[in-house]
Amino acid sequence: MIKVDTTTLSTVVNQCFAYATDGRVSPDQQNTFLAEGKRLRGLLMNLSSAQFDDGTQAVLDANKQLTDVNGELSNSAAAIANTARTLSDIASLVGNLDGLLNVATKFI
Amino acid sequence: MPSLVSPIEEAQLTISRPRANTWWQQMRMGVLLFPCVLLFSGCAASRYSAPVASFRDKTHQTIGVLSEFYSSRNSYEIDLYLQGIAVDASLPVQTIDASGAATPLGRPVFSPTSIKARLDALNLVGAYAGRLYDLANTDAPTKFQSAASVLGQNLSKLDKTFQTLQGAADPSANKYVGPISSLAGTIGQMYLEQKRDDLLKKAINDGAPQVDVILAQVRDDMDHIFSQEVITGSNERLALLITAYNKDRAKLAYEQRTARLAEVRATANEAAASVGSAPSNLVSSMMDAHKALVQAASSTAKNKPINLQGLNTALEEWTTQIQTLSAQVRLLTH
Numbered sequence: 001m002i003k004v005d006t007t008t009l010s011t012v013v014n015q016c017f018a019y020a021t022d023g024r025v026s027p028d029q030q031n032t033f034l035a036e037g038k039r040l041r042g043l044l045m046n047l048s049s050a051q052f053d054d055g056t057q058a059v060l061d062a063n064k065q066l067t068d069v070n071g072e073l074s075n076s077a078a079a080i081a082n083t084a085r086t087l088s089d090i091a092s093l094v095g096n097l098d099g100l101l102n103v104a105t106k107f108i
Numbered sequence: 109m110p111s112l113v114s115p116i117e118e119a120q121l122t123i124s125r126p127r128a129n130t131w132w133q134q135m136r137m138g139v140l141l142f143p144c145v146l147l148f149s150g151c152a153a154s155r156y157s158a159p160v161a162s163f164r165d166k167t168h169q170t171i172g173v174l175s176e177f178y179s180s181r182n183s184y185e186i187d188l189y190l191q192g193i194a195v196d197a198s199l200p201v202q203t204i205d206a207s208g209a210a211t212p213l214g215r216p217v218f219s220p221t222s223i224k225a226r227l228d229a230l231n232l233v234g235a236y237a238g239r240l241y242d243l244a245n246t247d248a249p250t251k252f253q254s255a256a257s258v259l260g261q262n263l264s265k266l267d268k269t270f271q272t273l274q275g276a277a278d279p280s281a282n283k284y285v286g287p288i289s290s291l292a293g294t295i296g297q298m299y300l301e302q303k304r305d306d307l308l309k310k311a312i313n314d315g316a317p318q319v320d321v322i323l324a325q326v327r328d329d330m331d332h333i334f335s336q337e338v339i340t341g342s343n344e345r346l347a348l349l350i351t352a353y354n355k356d357r358a359k360l361a362y363e364q365r366t367a368r369l370a371e372v373r374a375t376a377n378e379a380a381a382s383v384g385s386a387p388s389n390l391v392s393s394m395m396d397a398h399k400a401l402v403q404a405a406s407s408t409a410k411n412k413p414i415n416l417q418g419l420n421t422a423l424e425e426w427t428t429q430i431q432t433l434s435a436q437v438r439l440l441t442h
Contacts (some may be wrong), residue, residue: 010336017340017347027354034347038192041340044211046216048333096368 001051002059006044008066013040015073016090024080029087036090043097050104052084058103062096069093156308159416160244162423163401166430167237170394171230173434174326177387178226182335184440185212188341195352229322236315243308253332314406316398323395330388338440342379349375378439386436393429397422 016037020030052059071088073079079086189212193199203214349372357365400422404415 006332006336010340013340014343017343021350022348030351034351037347038344041344044336044340048336 001105002054002056003051004047004059004097005063005066006048008063008070009040009044009047009097012066012070012073012090012093013037015070016040019073019079020027022076022080029083032087033090036087036094039094040090040097043094043101046083046101047097047104049102052100052103053105056103058096058100062093062100065093065096115238144426153389156244156305159401159404159419159423160240160308162427163397164241165425166397166426167394168234169430169434170390170426171234173390173430173437174387175227177334177437177440178223178230181218181337182212182216183207183339184338188345189213191345191348193219195348195355211415226326230326233319233322236311236319239267239315240308240311243304243311309405310401316402319398321393323391323398327388327391327395330385330391335385335388338382339379340418341438342375342382346372346375346379358418384436386433386440390433390437393426393433397426 016033019025020034020037022030025033072086072089113119190201193201201213202211204210349368353365353368353372356368397419400415402417404412404419405417
């Protein structure tokens with residue numbers, strides 16, 4: 001059985017909330033970071049107990065995407081310089097993680 | 109003055125003297141043993157009861173804090189959800205949102221069944237600590253007679269010898285009945301202490317692996333599920349309050365701004381406390397003390413004082429941790 005990398009996911013959530021209160025980001029984008037952070041946190045709560053069959057490609061892809069987005073957010077200068085792209089990547093991540101709830105084998 | 113003892117009685121006394129010498133020897137030996145017995149029985153009585161009583165009390169305190177934490181998880185999520193609604197006037201309160209997902213009001217974020225299972229597991233650990241306490245404080249005197257008959261056969265015989273003498277040939281034997289009974293009782297109690305130690309050792313050895321598994325599971329929960337829950341939850345709450353303040357600040361009076369900022373400060377403190385993994389640390393302290401208890405119980409007589417010292421140190425550290433960490437855990441409890 002495999003699981004979603006919830007450690008990285010929680011880091012991404014926290015970074016979203018940090019950008020939501022970052023004065024270098026426009027108020028509209030701050031609101032978007034806040035909204036995405038809330039959605040990601042909701043997914044974190046659901047996925048933290050979800051288990052998947054070994055080798056489930058959607059999970060492997062989502063974990064790879066989590067690592068990428070986390071790396072993107074960790075570089076604040078680049079993330080702020082390309083906020084629109086960063087937010088787009090986060091939205092894509094939200095969609096993919098949301099889809100995982102339907103393929104989870106069980107929730108413990 | 110004629111002798112009050114007839115020649116026949118004199119002969120009987122002569123014959124019985126060796127027997128009298130035997131019980132005198134026994135009694136002298138008993139008197140010599142008495143201080144030693146008191147010394148050892150004193151050690152035996154205090155060896156486990158204090159640390160085990162402390163272990164039980166700290167276990168109950170820790171379980172109380174952890175149970176409160178577990179039980180409050182769903183109300184924490186509801187509070188957080190409603191706070192998000194409160195700071196954004198455009199958001200309605202819902203049980204199911206527009207995407208069809210249940211909100212914390214519509215369905216508990218954490219299954220009540222799994223929360224209850226965790227509380228039950230913790231209560232088992234509490235029962236284990238309570239049972240150890242009961243064993244360490246077995247009422248020895250009420251069980252003395254049977255115990256003495258197992259170990260103290262010779263002492264029992266001696267006691268009977270004195271009781272026989274008391275009403276017959278030797279009136280002065282009366283004076284010795286009390287001390288000898290007391291000595292026999294003390295030695296019997298020593299036996300019980302040994303038996304009690306054995307029972308404690310068995311209970312600890314039998315229960316410890318399961319207790320370790322439960323505590324490791326609780327700590328794993330805290331590290332991988334609830335730690336992430338409270339850290340992200342605190343950060344969400346902080347972001348919500350800051351966003352709300354920044355949006356409203358122009359139309360707020362000074363007092364209102366001060367009140368809002370005080371709320372921000374309190375939430376910032378909560379967010380800082382959440383990073384410290386207080387619930388997990390509390391479980392770790394409990395595990396350390398339990399490990400020290402197992403070591404003390406399974407150690408040889410030679411190493412026992414050292415291990416008991418280790419147990420006391422672990423209990424003291426746990427005591428300090430409970431005071432500090434309980435306050436931090438309560439910050440995360442809503």
